[in-house]
Amino acid sequence: MDLDQIRHFVRIAELGSFSRAEAALDISQPSLSRQIRLLEQSLHTKLFARTGRGVTLTAAGAVFLPHAQAILESVSRGETALAESSKGLAGRIVIGLPPRIARVITGPLVEAFRKQFSQASIVIAEGLSPILVEGLKLGRIELALLFNAPNDPQLVLDPLCEEELVLVGHTANRRRLPSQIKFDRLSQFPLILPPMPNSVRASIETARQRAGVHLDIVVEVNTMHAILDLVERRVGFSVIPRGMLLEAKNGKGFEFADIRSPRLLNTVLRATPARLPITKLGRETLALLDRLRVPNLLGARQIAR
Incomplete structure (x- = not known):
C-alpha cells in the first residue's frame, strides 16, 4: 500500500467513476485499475462494486474511506508543518463549525484569514458536533468549535463561551x-x-x-x-x-x-485532536479566532480561562 494508491482510491470514491477519476488524476485507466487492484490485494478485500453508471463502494470500501481521507489529511498537515518551518505560514487548514456558528463567523473568519495568511488556504467543514468530533478523531479536521462536547481522551477541549x-x-x-x-x-x-x-x-x-x-x-x-x-x-x-x-x-x-x-x-468549546500535533498555522488560526471575539458574535458569555 502506498500514498498514490490511497489518493486514487479516495478520488474514485468521491467521483463514483474510474473514467472521471482518470481525467481528474491525469492517469491512464489501466494504470488506475492496477493501482486499485494492488490496494485491494494489500487489504485482502474488494473496495468497489461496478454498476451501470460507474462504481460504488463496497461495505469494506465505505469503512476504509474515512481512514484513507484521514491519512491524506495527516500527510497534508505534515507538509504544511514542513513548509512553515522553511518559509513561514503556508499550507492548508480544515476548520469544523456547526451550521449556526458557521453562519455567523465564516465570513469574518475567512476574510481575516485570507488577509493575514495569504499563502495558506482554509477549508470550512460544516456539520453537527458529533460529525465534527469524528472528523477530529480521524485527523480530517485540525480544529473545530463544538457544542456541549463531553470529555474525551482523544480531544483537547477548551471551553470558550456559554x-x-x-x-x-x-x-x-x-x-x-x-x-x-x-x-x-x-x-x-x-x-x-x-x-x-x-x-x-x-x-x-x-x-x-x-x-x-x-x-x-x-x-x-x-x-x-x-x-x-x-x-x-x-x-x-x-x-x-x-x-x-x-x-x-x-x-x-x-x-x-x-x-x-x-x-x-x-457550551461552545474549541477542540483539537489529542494524538496529532497542531500545526503553526493551526495555532495562529486559534489566535485569530480569539481576536474575532466569537462569544460577542454569538451573543454569548465568554468563559474566563
Missing part, C-alpha cells in the same frame, strides 16, 4: 410570555424544536428527563432560522439561544422568557 437558551414566541400571540418561566411550564406550550442530535434539543431532553415532564412538540425542524420563521408565523413557540434573536431582524416581533429551574446553557 449561550443561554430562552423560550421565544411572537408578540402577536394571544398568550404573552413572562420575563421568566420555570422549565416544567414549557409543557404548556406547543413547541417547535430541532430533532436530535442537535445540541439545543439535547440540552432540552436532558432537562426534560430530569424534570419528568412531557413536552408538546408539534413540529421538528433542523435549522434555527426555519424555526424562527415558524414562530413568526405563530405556529408555536421554541427554545433557542438568546443570541439568535440578534440575528432575527434584531429581535423585532419576538418576545422571550428566561428559563429557570434549571437554566439551559449551550
